[in-house]
Amino acid sequence: MSQSFERPVRIRFSHCDPAGIVYFPQYLVMTNVLVEDWFNEGLRIDYAHMIAQRRVGLPTVKLDCEFSRPSRMGETILLTLEVRTIGRSSLGIEIHGHCNGETRFRSKQVLVFMSFDSGKSIDIPGDIASALAAYAPSSSSIEADR
Numbered sequence: 001m002s003q004s005f006e007r008p009v010r011i012r013f014s015h016c017d018p019a020g021i022v023y024f025p026q027y028l029v030m031t032n033v034l035v036e037d038w039f040n041e042g043l044r045i046d047y048a049h050m051i052a053q054r055r056v057g058l059p060t061v062k063l064d065c066e067f068s069r070p071s072r073m074g075e076t077i078l079l080t081l082e083v084r085t086i087g088r089s090s091l092g093i094e095i096h097g098h099c100n101g102e103t104r105f106r107s108k109q110v111l112v113f114m115s116f117d118s119g120k121s122i123d124i125p126g127d128i129a130s131a132l133a134a135y136a137p138s139s140s141s142i143e144a145d146r
Contacts, residue, residue: 021070043131055116062110
């Protein structure tokens, strides 16, 4: 059975627009922070080392967001990350932001492993593939390649 990674996020003044609600690009910053925390704490893969020393990046190549209800300064939303697909060089993830039983936003993303040296996609490194096993969806969701 696959697991998810969760993190509460307190909505701060810096997240909000003049109307006092989360300015939508800030959700994307939050999702990026969540992915980094997931690597460091959930997968036990040092994200900074992966980027700086291994020179492996994880850019977003596809993004679909749905914003359901506004979040306001002072609230705490819970971000939940689930892996939807694992390809040869890519991950499909879904991030759900919710508060008090209400969905605030959903983000579906495709992230691709790439070499900073070549600028091209690479196979998911072995240690990362092994760490992903605990988060892997059912075998029907694993892609043959990408």
